[in-house]
């Protein structure tokens with residue numbers, strides 16, 4: 348064991364992605380398998396995830412909307428199958444009824460890609476639950492958001508949007524310490540918008556909230572590196588995670604927990620070294 352005392356900053360928390368849709372975890376056919384999703388989630392936990400982000404609704408442009416019942420039938424068994432791990436469990440949903448069922452099943456964190464703008468009942472629910480919530484920026488319509496997104500100044504506009512969402516949360520009784528902000532990489536952004544937002548992470552921290560960065564395997568990494576297969580974007584994703592850690596991200600949402608954790612451990616050891 349090393350004798351030096353670790354005093355410097357800790358690395359960001361790792362949020363492992365558990366995408367519980369029929370195309371991610373099937374029983375070999377067209378049916379969603381909760382067992383396969385739970386096995387994957389438990390592996391992410393063993394690999395060092397601090398938070399598991401469990402979501403049942405696809406955010407792909409043009410994906411079909413699903414009902415509350417369908418969404419619950421996907422996510423609830425997976426939450427129940429992970430709650431004994433003692434990790435934070437994040438419910439990735441825009442619907443208050445799904446959030447509420449997830450919290451009853453053991454979720455301890457709300458991740459809403461609509462920043463609580465999709466469901467008018469979500470704000471009050473989160474205020475009374477007392478749970479932390481991630482507010483992510485996205486352009487309004489998921490179907491069209493990637494059709495030539497334009498901003499005068501992407502950093503200023505995303506900052507202003509998040510500031511407004513924080514104010515609405517605080518007005519509803521959600522404490523600022525419970526709010527996590529996220530620039531929403533890939534949600535209505537070009538490659539250059541994504542790069543500018545990652546570079547501007549310290550600006551988002553200045554809002555007085557923790558910051559979440561979700562860039563893992565996203566298409567801008569594929570466009571920059573020429574890697575068309577999302578599963579082959581691990582190295583590029585780890586590089587973004589390290590840049591994000593250096594820039595002050597508090598939570599990194601990633602598919603590749605083991606790889607990201609190893610990279611962060613080395614970054615942290617160097618960052619904290621003082622010999």
Ligand code: 8Y4
Nearest residue numbers: 406439481483529531532561564565577
């Ligand atoms: C390969 C695999 C390529 C997945 C792209 C993707 C974020 C998020 C998503 C995010 C927060 C995704 C639910 C998109 N991204 N939540 N959710 N922040 N807070 N695409 O960046 O991972 S889904």
